[in-house]
Amino acid sequence: AQSVTQLDSHVSVSEGTPVLLRCNYSSSYSPSLFWYVQHPNKGLQLLLKYTSAATLVKGINGFEAEFKKSETSFHLTKPSAHMSDAAEYFCVVSHYNAGNMLTFGGGTRLMVKP
């Protein structure tokens, strides 16, 4: 069975400081991993995805994530937070051999202080 754990339900940073949102996964085989972002009253937008190519994945809006198999982690980072980054972030694993269903983490709400 696959599962995803987001280690922090809330993260608060100041504008211009680095962002780290932590995610650990459990998978019985090599996974595909995603980060989605949800702004208030908006849908889930894909930030980036890992599909077994480069372990450091770059996404939109300056975000990146590193797949570390030894640590079963897929943490999301950004060097400098912007006010517009305030949103809910979801780490997701794909069951591509089971109807392609996605398993979501619990989400991390990122707050950015001026």
Add this chain to the structure above:
Amino acid sequence: EPEVTQTPSHQVTQMGQEVILRCVPISNHLYFYWYRQILGQKVEFLVSFYNNEISEKSEIFDDQFSVERPDGSNFTLKIRSTKLEDSAMYFCASSEEGGGRSDTQYFGPGTRLTVL
């Protein structure tokens, strides 16, 4: 940029009533999904659909739920007799490949269903 759309954005219904949630997937996508998120809980998979058939469904997707692609553009989720616990945000998603390591699901903005 193409996007998934959902209607209505908010649906309020009485317990025991039938509801139909509508989605228009991205036009060249062939695989469709429904997920839901009960307030304060994780986003959960309900069902995947391809070639007019259910590919996979979760334990949540019982006989009260059904999905349909009634025409070339819409994808619907029907709940026959709503319960209080069906209150949630329902997300529709679509993808081009329906599996494989590089496939990506694109989500709509959701329909908030409130059952009174």
